[in-house]
Amino acid sequence: MRHHGALVVRTLGRMDGTDARIIDLLRADGRAPYGRIGEEVGLSASAVKRRVDRLLAQGALQGFTIRGGRPAADTEIQAYVEIFCTGNVATASLRRILEDIPEVRRAGTVSGDADAIVHMVAPTIARLEAAIERIREAPHIDHTVSAIVLTDMFDRS
CATH class of the missing domain: 3.30.70.920 (Lrp/AsnC effector binding domain/regulation of amino acid metabolism (RAM) domain)
Structure with missing residues (x-):
């Protein structure tokens, strides 16, 4: 399991290059709209959502967190x-x-x-x-x- 910013990623199962790119974009901005991610990877927003849902279901993505600036x-x-x-x-x-x-x-x-x-x-x-x-x-x-x-x-x- 690796912690990358606010995204918890666990390498499980097979991920293709598009999955890896989606994860990279979510690492950069965990709140990025699926439409914007889709533009970057050449997919529709709904296709990105399906991939993120699959990655969550497989355990490859374990969740999103928000950390405030103050303790x-x-x-x-x-x-x-x-x-x-x-x-x-x-x-x-x-x-x-x-x-x-x-x-x-x-x-x-x-x-x-x-x-x-x-x-x-x-x-x-x-x-x-x-x-x-x-x-x-x-x-x-x-x-x-x-x-x-x-x-x-x-x-x-």
Whole structure:
């Protein structure tokens, strides 16, 4: 997997030269209209969209991200939240719960006392608290332990 600007590219399956050129153009501008990309590669906008959809479905493109000019710590509240479950909870069940909470940016199961840990980002403490409460109210969740980020030192993603 390679990270190129705001585009996450994974070399999977066969890509032709047009696919590679489309990826290069998306690397340069992830928000470029398909019509403009089509002009560059000699395809219609709908043909470019079909290729991008196929590349996403195959996993060759893994998504598009937007990174703001200011660090999140300057504008948002971040927290790491450990999740403790009752009994054995399937990872898929826990994933469904967490995917429905937009403040959860990353989630993973972990070794140790906690069953999972999530990285959460919210615009206010009140929104963060409400999101954590949604986790606590979910089935099979016993309790959570939260740590609010005070200083965002660096991010290698």
